[in-house]
Amino acid sequence: MKISVVGCGYLGAVHAAAMAELGHTVVGVDVDERKIEALSEGRAPFFEPGLPEILTSASASGRLRFSTDMAEVADATVHFIAVGTPQKPGSHSADMTYVDAAVDALLPHLKAGDLVVGKSTVPVGTAARLAATVKAAVPGADLAWNPEFLREGFAVKDTISPDRLVYGISDDADLAATAKAALDEVYSKALGEGTPLVVTDYATAELVKISANAFLATKISFINAISEIAEVAGANVSELADAIGYDARIGRRFLNAGIGFGGGCLPKDIRAFGARAEELGRGEALTFLKEVDAINLRRRQRVVDMVVEMLGGQAFDKKVAVLGLAFKPDSDDIRDSPALDIAVQLNGLGAVVSATDPHAISNAKAKHPQLHFVESVGEAVAHAEIVLLLTEWSEYRALTPADIESAVAGKRIIDGRNVLSSPEWRSAGWDYRAMGRP
Numbered sequence: 001m002k003i004s005v006v007g008c009g010y011l012g013a014v015h016a017a018a019m020a021e022l023g024h025t026v027v028g029v030d031v032d033e034r035k036i037e038a039l040s041e042g043r044a045p046f047f048e049p050g051l052p053e054i055l056t057s058a059s060a061s062g063r064l065r066f067s068t069d070m071a072e073v074a075d076a077t078v079h080f081i082a083v084g085t086p087q088k089p090g091s092h093s094a095d096m097t098y099v100d101a102a103v104d105a106l107l108p109h110l111k112a113g114d115l116v117v118g119k120s121t122v123p124v125g126t127a128a129r130l131a132a133t134v135k136a137a138v139p140g141a142d143l144a145w146n147p148e149f150l151r152e153g154f155a156v157k158d159t160i161s162p163d164r165l166v167y168g169i170s171d172d173a174d175l176a177a178t179a180k181a182a183l184d185e186v187y188s189k190a191l192g193e194g195t196p197l198v199v200t201d202y203a204t205a206e207l208v209k210i211s212a213n214a215f216l217a218t219k220i221s222f223i224n225a226i227s228e229i230a231e232v233a234g235a236n237v238s239e240l241a242d243a244i245g246y247d248a249r250i251g252r253r254f255l256n257a258g259i260g261f262g263g264g265c266l267p268k269d270i271r272a273f274g275a276r277a278e279e280l281g282r283g284e285a286l287t288f289l290k291e292v293d294a295i296n297l298r299r300r301q302r303v304v305d306m307v308v309e310m311l312g313g314q315a316f317d318k319k320v321a322v323l324g325l326a327f328k329p330d331s332d333d334i335r336d337s338p339a340l341d342i343a344v345q346l347n348g349l350g351a352v353v354s355a356t357d358p359h360a361i362s363n364a365k366a367k368h369p370q371l372h373f374v375e376s377v378g379e380a381v382a383h384a385e386i387v388l389l390l391t392e393w394s395e396y397r398a399l400t401p402a403d404i405e406s407a408v409a410g411k412r413i414i415d416g417r418n419v420l421s422s423p424e425w426r427s428a429g430w431d432y433r434a435m436g437r438p
């Protein structure tokens with residue numbers, strides 16, 4: 001199948017390479033010349049495990065190319081839209097200018113029989129609006145919505161072997177059958193392996209995606225709210241999560257309390273969902289998502305307050321080591337990263353923040369050049385009054401007191417992700433604090 005992917009960021013670059021790896025002929029198009037240059041040379045423009053390998057093998061196969069020229073999509077019959085839908089500045093709504101611009105730029109190159117497939121996360125109602133635009137501009141062309149559920153850090157695996165597929169398709173029976181057949185061919189491998197498929201209307205497909213992210217965000221904020229209570233009650237939120245997680249109706253996954261969720265999706269998606277509900281006159285249905293957001297942001301403040309308290313009432317001029325800047329391990333993505341936010345807040349209080357991360361330093365430096373970035377844990381903790389573990393990269397999870405105690409100025413540590421052993425650190429004489437557990 002000949003496929004184009006418009007937008008080659010964290011989602012689109014992986015999708016393009018994975019589709020080529022599956023045997024399709026793919027062109028990825030992006031307006032960012034540097035990204036396209038890197039991808040064309042077989043280099044991943046961001047850190048994502050497994051992406052370099054499939055970029056190399058798919059490029060060598062001759063089935064994958066990248067371009068900044070939209071005319072290159074002319075050969076393809078299925079066109080994925082994977083551009084960003086960030087939070088609009090000064091608002092909670094999604095900024096739809098990139099999706100609209102991408103579709104407008106695509107229209108002159110579409111032909112009858114082509115299928116435009118939305119992958120970006122969008123406000124409900126977008127697919128119906130864009131389907132009308134596509135059909136009016138190019139008779140015989142159609143649109144489907146095929147939301148994406150990949151997780152950064154596992155993006156290649158999640159794209160090649162998704163846990164489910166969702167097609168939102170036209171209510172015209174003939175168009176719907178053609179769109180479904182095209183998508184079935186795109187995903188023939190996953191479908192052949194028994195991946196569950198939900199075929200539905202546009203609005204449901206759009207809502208499936210945003211509801212999934214809202215549920216995940218709610219689950220994380222739920223356990224973080226409980227961790228606030230556990231902290232004052234002297235309980236252990238990790239053991240509590242294990243215990244409630246044994247109930248299959250609840251499940252243990254996404255019940256890790258800590259400094260909360262960040263990234264380019266969960267935070268902006270719950271806000272955009274609430275904003276869209278208000279536009280639809282049902283704002284009250286999603287008021288709880290404001291609380292989910294507030295609980296989440298409170299976790300960051302809690303760490304800042306804890307640092308000040310542990311440093312005797314003020315952070316000014318105190319050296320603070322920050323381990324982790326990415327919003328989660330195995331990604332270099334710093335969008336709405338709780339770790340980076342905490343580092344910036346402490347810097348604002350006059351602390352001398354020395355921050356490190358295995359892969360996210362250059363992204364963090366570009367956004368917050370005021371912080372002091374170092375390449376290693378050893379440099380970060382040297383003479384630090386306090387150490388903060390904020391992103392649970394495997395090398396930070398494996399830290400022991402012996403690794404760093406001769407370098408620090410004060411044996412204080414905050415385990416923002418509840419991943420270290422408190423008895424081990426305490427018995428080595430550290431003032432060890434976690435998030436909602438002893």
Ligand SMILES: NC(=O)C1=CN([C@@H]2O[C@H](COP(=O)(O)OP(=O)(O)OC[C@H]3O[C@@H](n4cnc5c(N)ncnc54)[C@H](O)[C@@H]3O)[C@@H](O)[C@H]2O)C=CC1
Binds near residue numbers: 122
């Ligand atoms: N990052 C993720 O893990 C996932 C993201 N999503 C959704 O996918 C969408 C994209 O997200 P990311 O890839 O993370 O964003 P991103 O910001 O990494 O990538 C977006 C790309 O689109 C390009 N772009 C913008 N306007 C364009 C245009 N007119 N023509 C061609 N390219 C254009 C940008 O240059 C950028 O490379 C968002 O709606 C997001 O919510 C959905 C599931 C997973």
Ligand SMILES: O=C(O)[C@H]1O[C@H](OP(=O)(O)OP(=O)(O)OC[C@H]2O[C@@H](n3ccc(=O)[nH]c3=O)[C@H](O)[C@@H]2O)[C@H](O)[C@@H](O)[C@@H]1O
Binds near residue numbers: 327
């Ligand atoms: O729409 C999207 O872009 C994607 O958003 C999330 O994926 P992602 O943002 O890559 O990361 P997650 O693994 O969901 O983690 C999100 C945040 O929650 C935090 N988290 C996660 C789990 C947990 O138990 N506790 C917790 O604080 C992580 O540290 C991270 O900051 C969803 O998991 C994907 O299914 C979805 O496709």
